[in-house]
Amino acid sequence: MHNVIGACPHDCPDTCSLVTTVENGKAIRVQGNPAHPMTDGVLCTKVSRYTERTYHPDRILQPLRRTGPKGSGQFTPVSWDEALNDIANRLGAIAAQDPQAILPYSYAGTMGQVQGEAMAMRFFHKLGASLLDRTICSSAGSEALAYTFGAKMGMRVEFFAESKLIIIWGSNSIGSNLHFWRIAQEAKRNGAKLICIDPRKSETAEKCHEHIALRPGTDAALALAMMHVLIQNDWLDHDYIAQHTLGWDALRERALQWSPERAAQICGITSQQIESLARDWATTKPAAIRLNYGMQRVKGGGNAVRAIACLPALTGAWRHRAGGVLLANSGNFPVQRAALQRPDLLAGRKPRTINMSRIGNALLQAASHAFGPQIQAMVVYNSNPVAVAPQSSEVVQGFAREDLFTVVLEHFQTDTADYADYILPATTQLEHWDIHATYGHTDILLNRPAIAPMGECKTNTDIFRALAKRMGFTDSCFEEDDETLCRTAFGPPQDMQELFAQGFTHLKSPSGQALPDAPFAEGKFPSPSGKCEFFSQRLADMGQDGLPDYIANYEVPQANAEFPLAMISPPARNFLNSSFVNLQSLRDIESEPVLEMHPADAQARNIQHGDVIRVFNQRGTYHCKAQLNDRARPGVVNGLGIWWRKLGLNGTNVNELTSQKLTDIGRAPVFYDCCVEVAALK
Numbered sequence: 120m121h122n123v124i125g126a127c128p129h130d131c132p133d134t135c136s137l138v139t140t141v142e143n144g145k146a147i148r149v150q151g152n153p154a155h156p157m158t159d160g161v162l163c164t165k166v167s168r169y170t171e172r173t174y175h176p177d178r179i180l181q182p183l184r185r186t187g188p189k190g191s192g193q194f195t196p197v198s199w200d201e202a203l204n205d206i207a208n209r210l211g212a213i214a215a216q217d218p219q220a221i222l223p224y225s226y227a228g229t230m231g232q233v234q235g236e237a238m239a240m241r242f243f244h245k246l247g248a249s250l251l252d253r254t255i256c257s258s259a260g261s262e263a264l265a266y267t268f269g270a271k272m273g274m275r276v277e278f279f280a281e282s283k284l285i286i287i288w289g290s291n292s293i294g295s296n297l298h299f300w301r302i303a304q305e306a307k308r309n310g311a312k313l314i315c316i317d318p319r320k321s322e323t324a325e326k327c328h329e330h331i332a333l334r335p336g337t338d339a340a341l342a343l344a345m346m347h348v349l350i351q352n353d354w355l356d357h358d359y360i361a362q363h364t365l366g367w368d369a370l371r372e373r374a375l376q377w378s379p380e381r382a383a384q385i386c387g388i389t390s391q392q393i394e395s396l397a398r399d400w401a402t403t404k405p406a407a408i409r410l411n412y413g414m415q416r417v418k419g420g421g422n423a424v425r426a427i428a429c430l431p432a433l434t435g436a437w438r439h440r441a442g443g444v445l446l447a448n449s450g451n452f453p454v455q456r457a458a459l460q461r462p463d464l465l466a467g468r469k470p471r472t473i474n475m476s477r478i479g480n481a482l483l484q485a486a487s488h489a490f491g492p493q494i495q496a497m498v499v500y501n502s503n504p505v506a507v508a509p510q511s512s513e514v515v516q517g518f519a520r521e522d523l524f525t526v527v528l529e530h531f532q533t534d535t536a537d538y539a540d541y542i543l544p545a546t547t548q549l550e551h552w553d554i555h556a557t558y559g560h561t562d563i564l565l566n567r568p569a570i571a572p573m574g575e576c577k578t579n580t581d582i583f584r585a586l587a588k589r590m591g592f593t594d595s596c597f598e599e600d601d602e603t604l605c606r607t608a609f610g611p612p613q614d615m616q617e618l619f620a621q622g623f624t625h626l627k628s629p630s631g632q633a634l635p636d637a638p639f640a641e642g643k644f645p646s647p648s649g650k651c652e653f654f655s656q657r658l659a660d661m662g663q664d665g666l667p668d669y670i671a672n673y674e675v676p677q678a679n680a681e682f683p684l685a686m687i688s689p690p691a692r693n694f695l696n697s698s699f700v701n702l703q704s705l706r707d708i709e710s711e712p713v714l715e716m717h718p719a720d721a722q723a724r725n726i727q728h729g730d731v732i733r734v735f736n737q738r739g740t741y742h743c744k745a746q747l748n749d750r751a752r753p754g755v756v757n758g759l760g761i762w763w764r765k766l767g768l769n770g771t772n773v774n775e776l777t778s779q780k781l782t783d784i785g786r787a788p789v790f791y792d793c794c795v796e797v798a799a800l801k
C-alpha cells in the first residue's frame with residue numbers, strides 16, 4: 120500500500136492537493152492532503168468519490184466507432200490503429216482543402232497545463248486548424264479585471280482570515296469554493312461580518328449575517344450607488360485615490376448619478392440596504408470582497424466586475440493585506456504558453472477564431488467570405504458542449520449534422536460523445552501526469568499518476584502524439600513526454616525541486632521572492648498607467664464606455680410579458696458543471712433536475728411543490744420538478760445545472776433555454792440573463 124500525491128483537476132478555484140492510496144495497483148481512496156495548507160486534509164463530496172468515478176462501470180475503455188444515427192449513442196469497439204488511421208485520413212483530407220474547417224473544442228474538464236492545451240495545441244497549430252476563443256466561463260470578468268488592474272490579480276485568499284468584513288459577491292462559496300468558506304469561517308470566529316450578494320438564497324447566503332437578494336444582472340447599479348454613498352459621506356481615502364487611481368473625477372460624476380433610491384429600484388432592494396452596505400464597506404477595516412464568476416454571466420457582466428473592482432481603491436482597502444478584492448489570481452502564474460502550445464508551428468498562418476460560446480451558431484453556418492469555410496470536423500476534449508453550451512437546440516442541431524466529422528476524447532459517453540463518429544478513451548487524473556496553476560490560491564501543484572491507465576485508455580497528450588505521427592508531423596516537439604511538459608510549464612524561478620518532492624510549492628514572483636502579501640498596498644497596478652484604472656483608455660479606444668456603468672440585461676422580465684420570469688442557472692453543489700452527473704451516489708443527493716420558485720410565483724401558476732413543470736421560452740422547453748422555497752426571490756427562478764440531457768426528464772437541460780448572446784466585455788455567454796415562463800405539465 121502506498122500514497123501518491125496529486126492535484127484535483129477540476130474547474131474549481133480551490134485546486135486541492137490529493138493523496139491517493141494505492142493497493143495492488145488499484146486506487147482505493149482519494150483524500151485531501153493534510154500537508155497542503157489550502158487543502159488542509161479536506162476534499163469536497165464530489166472528489167472524495169473519485170475512485171467511484173475512476174472505476175465506474177460506464178468508463179469508456181476502448182476506442183468506439185459510431186454505428187447508429189448521430190446522437191443515438193450506438194457504437195462498436197475498434198482498435199486504436201483503426202480509429203487513429205481513419206481519423207488521420209479524414210482530418211488530412213479536410214486539411215488538404217482548408218485546415219480551418221477543423222475546429223478543436225475544449226475547456227476545463229481538466230485544468231492541467233499538460234492534459235489541457237499543451238500537446239493538443241501543438242497538434243492544431245501544426246495543422247493550421249481554426250482557433251477557439253475559450254470564453255465559456257470567465258472571460259467577461261477576466262478582461263474586465265485586465266482593463267481595471269491590468270491583470271487577473273487580487274487579494275491572497277489566506278488573508279481573508281484576518282478581514283473584519285467579507286462581502287461574498289455572486290458566489291456560492293459553500294458549493295463552489297469550499298476552502299475559501301473555511302477561511303471565511305475563521306474570520307467570522309474572529310468577529311468578521313459576512314454579507315452575501317446573490318439573487319438566490321444559496322447555501323452560503325443563508326449562513327452569512329446578511330443577504331442582499333438583488334435582481335440578476337444589477338450588480339453594477341449597486342456598486343455605483345455604494346460609491347455615491349461613499350462620496351456623500353466623504354468615506355474616501357483621498358490619498359490612495361490621488362496616488363494610485365486614474366479617472367476619479369469622471370467616475371465621481373458617474374457615481375453621483377446613482378442615488379441609492381435609483382439603484383434600489385433597479386436592483387429590487389431597499390435604499391437602506393445600499394446605504395448600510397456602503398457604510399459597512401467604508402467603516403470596517405480591513406474589508407474584503409470575494410467576487411466570483413457567478414455575477415458576470417449577464418450582458419453587463421464586464422462592467423459590473425469593473426464597477427466592483429473600483430471599490431477597494433476608493434476606501435484604500437488595498438492598504439491592508441486583508442483588504443481589497445479577489446476574483447482570480449491566475450495572472451500571477453507565469454504559464455509558459457508559447458513553450459507549451461508552440462504557436463510558432465502556425466508558421467505565419469493566421470487561422471480564424473471561433474467563439475466557443477456560440478458553437479451552435481458556428482456549426483450551422485455555411486461557408487461565406489465573412490465566416491470562412493464551413494466547420495467540417497470537430498475534435499472535442501475536456502468538455503461536454505452539448506450539455507454546457509448555451510441554446511442547446513442549435514448546438515444539438517449542429518452536432519447532428521451528418522456531414523460533420525466529430526471525434527470526442529472522453530471518460531464517459533456524455534451527451535456530446537453521443538454525437539461522435541469516434542469516441543477515444545482518455546485517462547483520468549489518477550492515471551496521468553500533470554501540473555496545475557489555479558485561480559483561487561497561489562500554489563503550483565504537481566499531479567503524479569497513481570495507477571496505470573485503465574483498459575486501453577490513453578492520455579490526451581498520447582492521443583495527440585499518435586495523431587501527429589499519423590499525419591506525418593515530424594517536429595521533435597511531438598516526442599516530448601509528459602514529465603518534460605510538466606517541467607516546461609512554469610519557467611524559473613519556481614521551486615521545481617520542492618514541487619516534485621512534496622507535490623506543491625508556493626508561487627514566487629518573477630524576481631524569485633515570495634509574492635507580496637498586499638498586492639496593491641502601494642499601487643503598482645500592472646495596468647498601462649500603473650494605476651487602478653477607473654477610466655480605461657483602452658476600452659474607450661475600442662468605442663466602449665471608458666467608465667464602468669450599469670448595463671441592463673438583454674432579457675429583463677416584465678410583468679405582462681410572454682416570458683415574465685428571470686432565470687439563473689447556477690451549479691448544483693454535488694455536480695461540477697456537467698461532470699459527476701452520471702455518478703449515482705451524487706445524483707442521489709441532487710435527486711432530480713429542479714427549478715426553485717418562490718411560492719407566490721408558483722401559486723400564480725397553480726404549481727405545487729414537486730410538480731413536474733415545463734420551463735420554456737422562445738428557444739425551447741425544459742422539464743423538471745418545481746421546488747418551492749425561499750431560495751428563489753419573487754420573479755426569479757433558479758434552474759440548477761448542469762444535468763446531462765439524457766438523464767433529464769425530457770432529454771433536455773437548462774441550456775435549452777439560455778441564449779447565445781454575449782457579454783459587454785470578453786465575448787462571454789450570458790447564462791444568467793434569460794427570461795422564461797413556467798407551467799405545470801398537464
Ligand SMILES: Nc1nc2c(c(=O)[nH]1)N[C@H]1C(S)=C(S)[C@@H](COP(=O)(O)OP(=O)(O)OC[C@H]3O[C@@H](n4cnc5c(=O)[nH]c(N)nc54)[C@H](O)[C@@H]3O)O[C@H]1N2
Nearest residue numbers: 289290291295319335336411412413414690692694695696
Ligand atoms: N460544486 C460545484 N463547484 C463548482 C462548479 C460546479 O459546477 N459545482 N463550477 C466551477 C466553475 S466552472 C466555476 S466558473 C466556479 C464558479 O464559481 P462561482 O462564481 O462562485 O459560482 P457559483 O457557485 O455558481 O456562484 C454563483 C452565484 O452567483 C449567483 N448569481 C447569479 N446571477 C447573479 C447576479 O446577477 N448577481 C449576483 N451578485 N449573483 C448572481 C448565483 O445565484 C450563485 O449563487 O465554480 C466552480 N466550482
Ligand SMILES: Nc1nc2c(c(=O)[nH]1)N[C@H]1C(S)=C(S)[C@@H](COP(=O)(O)OP(=O)(O)OC[C@H]3O[C@@H](n4cnc5c(=O)[nH]c(N)nc54)[C@H](O)[C@@H]3O)O[C@H]1N2
Nearest residue numbers: 226227228229256501502503507528529545688696697698
Ligand atoms: N446554464 C449554465 N451553463 C453553464 C454554466 C452555468 O452556470 N449555467 N457554467 C458554465 C461554465 S462556468 C463552464 S466552466 C462550462 C464548463 O463546461 P465544460 O468545461 O465542458 O465542463 P464539464 O461539463 O465538466 O465537462 C468536462 C468534460 O471533460 C471530461 N474530462 C475531464 N478530464 C478529462 C481528461 O483528462 N481528458 C479528457 N479527454 N476528458 C476529460 C469530463 O469527463 C467531462 O465530460 O459550462 C458552462 N455552462
Ligand code: SF4
Nearest residue numbers: 127131134135163166
Ligand atoms: S472540486 Fe474543488 S473543492 Fe473539490 S477537491 Fe477539487 S479543488 Fe477541492
Ligand SMILES: [Mo]
Nearest residue numbers: 130255256257
Ligand atoms: Mo467555469
